[in-house]
Amino acid sequence: MAQTVLHKANTRGGADHGWLKSSHTFSFGSYFNPERVQFGALRVLNDDTVDGGRGFGEHPHDNMEIISIPLEGALEHKDSMGNVATIERGEIQVMSAGTGIYHAEDNKDKSLPVKFLQIWIFPNKRNVTPRYDQKKIDITSTPNQLVQVLSPNPDDAGVWIYQYAWFNMASLEQKHQIEYTIHKKGNGAYIFVLEGDVEINGQLLNKRDGYGIWDTEGFTVFANTDAEFLIMDVPMEF
């Protein structure tokens, strides 16, 4: 029988650094809740808003798959491997931090905030050579369909990471539904609602709610309103 966990948006941890406002689905930084540490290999799901002209100065990471998905605005990325790039809504960025990487992420627009998801997945291999990539994603021109934006396979659609994880996004019109099949035995899926209201197996989810489901082969997402969401299909043990 399927097991589930519900994280309503207003129960997330919060951090307000003035220039950065972040909602943490799982324990992060100074927010610690032993009941909310991870969903399988999904360890961090931060919903960040960065003020215009501000950003994350250079800081290190190691041994983590770090994925950023802009929702509004654009971020400029610089890292210790020499990459300089801008990512904006309609793109996904990935860093395999491995043995160590330094990077900075800045909102170059002086007046408008940038909103983005920061997602960390535990890698299935420690101390890999660091790498960076970004790709276009388009969910609006193909409504009512799943769009794969991440996988474990370099030759597959979207970016890839060192973990048996698959991310799909979708823009679902009101009263439409999508069937989702979990990719790998032992994986579970964590659904994060970006816009609108959806139901999964009868569970109502509103904007920014999170819902984990595992010990099942799949589920149905039904849109009560026009909606956008992200499905993160990750190993429950790794």
Added chain:
Amino acid sequence: MENETEILVVGTNEKILQVVLRLLRANVLWRATGVSGVDEVLSGCREKVYDVLLIGAGLTDEEEERLSTEVKTIRPAIKVIKHYGGGSGLLFAEIYLALGTKNQAQ
């Protein structure tokens, strides 16, 4: 100070190691020491009682495995943690979970 937690951190990336040590030392109840190799960890554990060994980046799989087993032989009560993330994001939760959530004052 009574109730201080002694944390030994090992990692080969000196810059990241220094960041992790600085973050740990911001907690007045944590005393953090950094080293860069397996032999230093083992000799350190023979000389002093550490509560936590935090394994950072840069060691081989064999070195990580060796640490996990040999340190436990020297200090059976030590908590051995593989650190992920390289900064403040997960660091405190990793330590709190290892210690059973005590010592959270900063």
